[in-house]
């Protein structure tokens with residue numbers, strides 16, 4: 001929580017309660033409660049839910065907007081990996097990125113690739129695009145422009161737009177304005 005408090009904003013509620021639950025359908029973060037499925041507890045999915053206390057919690061994303069999952073889930077997952085990188089160091093982070101790449105490659109061998117713009121509903125079949133593909137692409141961009149540089153532009157954007165309902169196109173424009181060609185290349189791949 002300190003990582004996101006420092007980089008985005010202090011947590012607005014008094015407490016964030018992380019609860020282990022057994023609801024049979026997954027994990028979720030609503031209000032001051034991150035309800036984490038038994039099987040996800042103490043895994044990176046728990047950190048994904050805590051990150052949602054900011055992304056989707058304090059930073060609002062416009063429902064049904066074009067590419068909404070790029071912000072709602074992909075950016076959330078990317079920022080969670082940046083927390084891991086900050087907290088656990090680069091080698092664990094690289095293991096995590098390899099995990100995304102392996103999972104995405106497995107998906108690619110069975111299915112056709114999709115653009116995040118065409119995803120209007122979160123479903124199991126869209127998960128590899130939303131989570132794995134987008135995190136890999138954002139990581140690629142970070143390798144080109146610098147992790148600290150990319151993260152600082154992202155955090156700055158989130159701080160400045162707090163209180164608004166943001167859309168993916170705004171996010172991409174900020175990346176293009178700050179990083180030029182590498183960001184244009186990223187936008188073409190998503």
Ligand SMILES: [Zn+2]
Pocket residue numbers: 048052072073076
């Ligand atoms: Zn999520």
